[in-house]
Amino acid sequence: MDHQATGTGKDRGAIKADEVKVDLIAVVVSVNDSEPCVLTIGQADTLPSGPFALEHRSPQSGLRGWVEQQTGHPLGYIEQLYTFADRDRIGAARQQRVIAISYLALTRKEQAAGSPKCGWQSWYEYFPWEDHRSGTPPVLDVLRPHLIEWADGASDTATRRERRQRAAIAFGFDDRHWNEELTLQRYELVYEAGLVQEAASRRDATPPPLVAGKFMVADHRRIVATAIARLRSKIxxxxxxxxxxxxxxTLLQLQRTVEALSGRLINKPNFRRLIEQQELVEKTGETTAETGGRPAQLYRFRHAILDERPVAGTKLPLTRG
Amino acid sequence: MDHQATGTGKDRGAIKADEVKVDLIAVVVSVNDSEPCVLTIGQADTLPSGPFALEHRSPQSGLRGWVEQQTGHPLGYIEQLYTFADRDRIGAARQQRVIAISYLALTRKEQAAGSPKCGWQSWYEYFPWEDHRSGTPPVLDVLRPHLIEWADGASDTATRRERRQRAAIAFGFDDRHWNEELTLQRYELVYEAGLVQEAASRRDATPPPLVAGKFMVADHRRIVATAIARLRSKIxxxxxxxxxxxxxxTLLQLQRTVEALSGRLINKPNFRRLIEQQELVEKTGETTAETGGRPAQLYRFRHAILDERPVAGTKLPLTRG
DNA sequence: GGTCTTATAATCATGTAGACTATAACTGGA
DNA sequence: TCCAGTTATAGTCTACATGATTATAAGACC
Structure with a gap:
């Protein structure tokens, strides 16, 4: 239905300057060999994207088109992430605003060969401090003093304390718990502290004291951080x-996938209990011996569950740590 | 009310087909006397909105401007809801796409007098089936046979069963639990079944068998449903x-507000216990006798909690029913 | 003074989450 | 053949959160 035609009686016939360009941008995620990956193009520094055009039926279908064209990968599950529209996204040359509608897509790698121009990158390449599966990652010991230095570099006491507290909460300093869902807050801190290359490009010419994680173009890394946070919450x-x-x-493969996404280990018996009692999966009756030890039961997802319960809550033993 | 404020007189001749118009649209919520309300303009059928213009620093600031201009109400808390961009939002006459970025805003009524052109409407005026505070609302008994009739009107058996199941899950038929978060799914069903006026306008000329709840312009009612679902989940x-x-x-006032939003009653002692043990509030030391019975302690929100914990989880006794 | 209303404290049963232990079934090497 | 290593699977125990219920306190109103 035509939104403008909706009767508040405004005359919009002469509208000119309000027009903007809209980009569709995708964070395509898959998990391969217990590594959570994002689909990139270019020098592994760019997310697949393209302008929202009139011939697109919907933004989702437009997105599918761009991703398939740029990476050869068809998309299945898609959900909207966030619409970025701040002024830094304005095209500087012309007086033109650019906004980006970002999406999170979930697939499996095998579904397509992929063109040579694209590739799957572990998202921990961009966020090495996010992987706590083997304990606290070493990067954090490097990051911490820099963050503290940044916090103490503030001019007034209030800001200093606020920065320290933000860092402590986000990164779990001072005996706080690590919260894997705070991925975006952590990236914002590291960015503000000037510890990633992206931050340096707008600031003075002095090189950053530390480049933490792989670089991405524009605000793409921020968008990936948003996607990780969303996914870690949603599972x-x-x-x-x-x-x-x-x-x-197998149930262990499922567990490894969840661990890959959340970046932390899960207690095995508890994981199994939770999955089984929720009736999310059913045995196929077959087993596989490819796992090394005792052959494991093979399971499949019970699609019927989606019709049975309101919104089948996948409870996972991931509440604390 | 002049929306086309911007016109910097650019040369439109070179514009490609990719340019679109972006509207900002607000669902402003407040709770007055235990009634959850949305701010409307026009005949209580329109949400405040306006085009995203170049002079706006960010969409949020643009939104604040439009809402204040149209309703005289300043906004505090704002969060992005969803970006609607399907083809039905295309301006039919011109080959122009219109997308809408919608926002959820939370305020209190008293904060401004409000212009005569706007008003607060209980959201249960638009969704009478959503209020379960006094037990199952009577509308549901009227709605149910119509929904079943719609389901059985499908041509093939598969669709019939699917429709029945969707309705049963969303509305809690057949001894299922009522899930207050499914507001959007319920509205979509009622819409698909042709039971709201909005659906009739695009279909054949036959009047709908039932008009359930107040009408809103275009897809505004759908946007309100999205906002309600988000808010019910987020609290x-x-x-x-x-x-x-x-x-x-007082704690009872707080409880009544939560009940108003969720549309269901909460066990009083359990609510108090949960609120107090989370240290979200602190006593002011004062009491009020305006509540009828024994004077109640007055509390205030502990803003400090936001700095102490990652994302202070407000647990509420609203899990089941 | 009695009754109404609301506030506030305390109790009890149930269920779930987290941590831990034990046993089963296979592979590969000594 | 036995043993070590690996993984699968079942079961236990404890702490705590949740839901439901009851009891008591303190005011207003008649």
Whole structure:
């Protein structure tokens, strides 16, 4: 329905300057060999994207087109992430605003060969401090003093304390718990502290004291951080993990996938109990011996669950740490 | 009310087909006397909105401007809701796409007098089936047979069963639990079944069998449904209720506000226990006798909590029913 | 003074999450 | 053949959160 035609009686016939360009941008995620990956183009520093054009039926379908064209990868599950529209996104040369509607897509790598121009990158390449599966990552010991230095570099006491507290909460300093969902807050801190290359490009010419993680173009890394945070939150209450799994899988494979996404280890018996009691999966009856030890039961996702319960809550043992 | 303020007289001749118009649209919520309200203009059928213009620093600031201009109401808390960009939003006459970035804003009524052109409407005027505070609302008994009739009107058996199941899950038929977060799914069903006026306008000329709830322009009612669902979900894990409360309040007032939003009653002792043990509030030391019975302690929100914990989870006893 | 209303404290049963232990079934090498 | 290593799977125990219920306190109103 025509939004403008909706009767508040405004005359918009003469509108000119309000027009903007809209980009569609995708964070395509898959998990391969227990590594969570994002699909990139260019020098592994760019997310697939393209302008929202009139011939696109919907932004989702436009996005599918761009991603398939740029990477050869068809998309399955898609959800809207966020619409970025701040002034830094204005095209500087012309007086033109550029906004970006970002999406999170979940697939499996095998679904397509992929063109040579694209590739899957572990998202921990861009956010090395996010992987706590083998304990606290070493980068954090490097990052911490820099963050403290940045905090103490503030002019007034209030800002100093506020910065220290933000860092402590986000990174779990001072005996606080690590909260894996704070990915975006952590990236924002590291950015503000000038510890990533992206921050340096707008500031003075002095090189950053530390480049933490791989660089991405424009605000793409921020968008990936948003996607990680969303996904880490969502797997706890919606059965979206199964979009990333092959048709049949063992419970340990499922656990490894969840661990890859959340960046932390899960207690095995508890994980199994939770998955089984929720009736999210069913045995295929087959087993596989490819896992090394005792052959494991193969399971498949019970798609029927989506019709049975309101929004099948996938509870996962990921509440604390 | 002049929306086309900007006109910097650019040369439109070279514009490509990719340019679109962007509208900002606000669902402004407050709770007055235990009634959850949305701010409307026009015949209580339109949400405040306006085009995203170049002089706006950010969409949020643009939104504040439009809402204040159209309703005289300043906005506090704002969060992005969803970006609507499907083809039905295309301006039919011109080959022009219109997308809408919608926002959820939380305020208190008293904060401004408001212009005569606007007003607060209880959101249950638009969604009478959503209020379960006095038990199952009577509308549901009227709605149910119509929904079943619609389901059985499908041509093939598969669709019939699917429609019945969707309705049963969303509305809690067949001894299922009522899930207050499914507001959007319920509206979509009622819309698809042709039971709201909005649906009739695009279909054949036959009048709808039932008009359930107040009409809103275009897809505004759908946007409100999205906002309600988001808010009902969010109050369970973020302390956003306090944006709707006066500076000091009693615990029962707080409970009534949460009940108003969620559309269901809460067990009083359990509510108090949960609120107090989370240290979200502190006593002011004062009491009020305006509540009828024994004077109640007055509390205030502990803003400090936002700095102490990652994302102060406001647990509320609203999990089941 | 009695009754109404609301506030506030305390109790009890249930269920779930987290941590831990034990046993089963296979592989590969000595 | 036995043993070590690996993984799968079942079961236990404890702490705590949740939901439901009851009891008591303190005011207003008649």
């Amino acid at each position: 706890k209450y919606r059965p979206v993990v199964f979009e990333l799994m092959p048709p049949v899988f | 369970k894990y973020r302390p956003v209720v306090f944006e709707l409360m006066p500076p000091v309040f």
